[in-house]
Amino acid sequence: DIQMTQSPSSLSASVGDRVTITCRASQAIRNDLGWYQQKPGKAPKRLIYAASKLQSGVPSRFSGSGSGTEFTLTISSLQPEDFATYYCLQHNGNPYTFGQGTKLEI
Amino acid sequence: QVQLQESGPGLVKPAETLSLTCTVSGDSISPYYWSWIRQPPGKGLEWIGYITYTGTTKYNPSLQSRVTMSVDTSKNQISLWLNSVTAADTAVYYCARTPIVSIVPDPWGQGILVSVSS
Numbered sequence: 001d002i003q004m005t006q007s008p009s010s011l012s013a014s015v016g017d018r019v020t021i022t023c024r025a026s027q028a029i030r031n032d033l034g035w036y037q038q039k040p041g042k043a044p045k046r047l048i049y050a051a052s053k054l055q056s057g058v059p060s061r062f063s064g065s066g067s068g069t070e071f072t073l074t075i076s077s078l079q080p081e082d083f084a085t086y087y088c089l090q091h092n093g094n095p096y097t098f099g100q101g102t103k104l105e106i
Numbered sequence: 107q108v109q110l111q112e113s114g115p116g117l118v119k120p121a122e123t124l125s126l127t128c129t130v131s132g133d134s135i136s137p138y139y140w141s142w143i144r145q146p147p148g149k150g151l152e153w154i155g156y157i158t159y160t161g162t163t164k165y166n167p168s169l170q171s172r173v174t175m176s177v178d179t180s181k182n183q184i185s186l187w188l189n190s191v192t193a194a195d196t197a198v199y200y201c202a203r204t205p206i207v208s209i210v211p212d213p214w215g216q217g218i219l220v221s222v223s224s
Contacts (some may be wrong), residue, residue, distance in 0.1 A: 010217075016121060032209070034210030036206070042198055043202075043213075043214035043215065043216055043217055044151070044200075044214060045212070045213075045214075046210055046211070046212035046213075047207040048212075049209075049210040049212075050208060055212065063161075072160040074135075087150070087154075089150055089151075089210060091209040091210065091212075094152040094164065094166070094167065095153055095168065096166075097153065098151040098152070098153070099148055099150075100150050101150050101151075
């Protein structure tokens with residue numbers, strides 16, 4: 001299985017901060033990666049697909065980058081509604097695997 | 107706007123079969139893939155597999171011996187069966203539309219909690 005190591009596992013930040021979350025794949029996965037945001041009691045919401053393509057309707061303060069084994073999700077200026085848990089998902093190998101999540105807290 | 111709704115029993119006994127249905131409204135089953143993903147309470151996400159609108163499946167190898175998916179295009183429904191369940195299968199189960207090009211599932215249903223207990 002391709003392991004997705006996500007860091008940090010938790011992060012404290014303030015409104016207006018710039019934050020970066022990283023996912024490292026145990027082997028190269030091209031750009032076969034997406035990012036999700038999940039709020040408590042809700043289903044995950046897709047933010048990014050193909051490593052860097054912004055989902056329609058998602059604010060432009062979210063961006064994704066990377067290829068191969070290292071990927072980042074950046075939020076350029078945190079807003080109150082961004083405090084949530086974020087997951088990466090690789091779909092290059094079977095099984096598809098998620099990172100363990102990053103809880104972004106105030 | 108597409109909506110997905112999971113349904114099925116919220117409680118299953120150990121060793122029995124978990125059976126869930128995902129009803130899709132606002133869009134057609136084709137030409138998408140349809141994924142199932144689960145999340146144990148307080149834990150991370152696990153991909154179970156997907157089924158294409160033609161019925162081709164791709165399952166997580168760790169679950170392959172116990173999982174079956176089907177699609178009913180006439181009812182706009184996708185179904186999941188997981189047999190020989192144990193407490194480790196207790197989770198919120200989500201279905202999600204999976205675009206053929208991007209393969210990153212979206213949107214997801216609201217999820218259904220299935221507990222395995224006697």
